[in-house]
Amino acid sequence: MGPGRRTLLRSVVTLLAASCAAAGTLAQPSITLVPERVSARAWMFRGEPGMASAANRGFMSNAGFVVTGDGVVVFDALGTPALGRGIVEAVAKLTREPIRRVVVSHYHADHVYGLQALKAAGAEVWAHRRSLDYFASGLAAERLAQRRADLFPWVDETTELVRPDVLVDGDTSFRMGGTTFRIIDTGGAHAPDDIMLLVEGERTLFAGDLLFSGRIPFVGNADSGKWLAAIERLIPIGPAAVVPGHGPASREVARDLALTRDYLAHLREAMGRAARELEPFEDAYAKTDWSRFRALPAFEPANRINAWGTYLRMEQESLDPARK
Numbered sequence: 039m040g041p042g043r044r045t046l047l048r049s050v051v052t053l054l055a056a057s058c059a060a061a062g063t064l065a066q067p068s069i070t071l072v073p074e075r076v077s078a079r080a081w082m083f084r085g086e087p088g089m090a091s092a093a094n095r096g097f098m099s100n101a102g103f104v105v106t107g108d109g110v111v112v113f114d115a116l117g118t119p120a121l122g123r124g125i126v127e128a129v130a131k132l133t134r135e136p137i138r139r140v141v142v143s144h145y146h147a148d149h150v151y152g153l154q155a156l157k158a159a160g161a162e163v164w165a166h167r168r169s170l171d172y173f174a175s176g177l178a179a180e181r182l183a184q185r186r187a188d189l190f191p192w193v194d195e196t197t198e199l200v201r202p203d204v205l206v207d208g209d210t211s212f213r214m215g216g217t218t219f220r221i222i223d224t225g226g227a228h229a230p231d232d233i234m235l236l237v238e239g240e241r242t243l244f245a246g247d248l249l250f251s252g253r254i255p256f257v258g259n260a261d262s263g264k265w266l267a268a269i270e271r272l273i274p275i276g277p278a279a280v281v282p283g284h285g286p287a288s289r290e291v292a293r294d295l296a297l298t299r300d301y302l303a304h305l306r307e308a309m310g311r312a313a314r315e316l317e318p319f320e321d322a323y324a325k326t327d328w329s330r331f332r333a334l335p336a337f338e339p340a341n342r343i344n345a346w347g348t349y350l351r352m353e354q355e356s357l358d359p360a361r362k
């Protein structure tokens with residue numbers, strides 16, 4: 039192909055991309071979301087199972103909100119601007135109170151690209167101070183570029199990542215209307231900037247990605263030591279309902295907390311022993327008794343990756359005595 043033709047081809051491609059982008063922007067009405075009631079004042083939006091894709095319009099994570107009597111607090115913003123607008127519209131159908139605040143569980147792509155719609159609706163964005171590292175590292179820009187490709191047209195050139203207005207560091211609480219909220223800083227268990235939101239009178243906890251209901255959690259290379267510590271802190275709080283980052287709400291909170299705790303402890307013990315004894319991962323994995331967890335949903339896709347991530351982490355921890 040000659041250079042002239044290549045230039046022509048390139049401009050056709052550019053034109054196509056531009057018109058797709060324009061069409062994409064126009065073709066994205068807000069997505070109608072139907073909230074599920076969790077407790078007297080708290081509601082959730084439940085995403086579809088599976089990974090984010092253009093087919094599910096990026097709707098595979100959860101968000102929620104609380105109507106306080108003097109404004110609405112939203113927890114997480116879902117994974118696209120259209121979903122964010124869906125939150126704003128669903129809230130407006132239920133109450134005339136404005137959305138005053140949105141608390142971000144952590145800056146992972148499936149929870150934050152709806153923020154621009156909430157911000158446009160007047161919400162103040164609260165997140166952990168460590169989210170600033172995500173922006174500073176260049177990861178935020180990289181991830182957005184990737185999502186613009188993978189989730190087009192739901193994430194496109196008009197999608198931007200909104201930074202927090204208020205930075206949280208450590209546990210804190212605030213009151214709005216008749217409701218007291220407690221923000222729980224987990225110290226960076228699933229992501230460096232994890233926080234959870236407890237609605238005190240309702241005993242409802244928005245847990246982000248730190249709790250799953252009736253299934254094996256996705257651990258990957260999360261800091262399972264900090265995660266375990268966070269779970270131990272939640273047990274005495276005794277929430278009546280937990281809204282996780284993915285999947286249905288948990289009403290059997292004690293069972294789900296115990297399952298997550300026992301699974302993490304089992305992973306750490308088995309992989310920690312292997313790492314200390316310099317046993318190869320494959321041997322350790324084959325030797326470990328998984329029978330207690332094998333029948334649970336998500337065991338097949340998640341367990342091996344969880345074990346591998348934990349093996350690497352335990353290797354690091356065994357080399358760094360300060361971390362034990």
Ligand SMILES: [Zn+2]
Nearest residue numbers: 144146229247
């Ligand atoms: Zn996450």
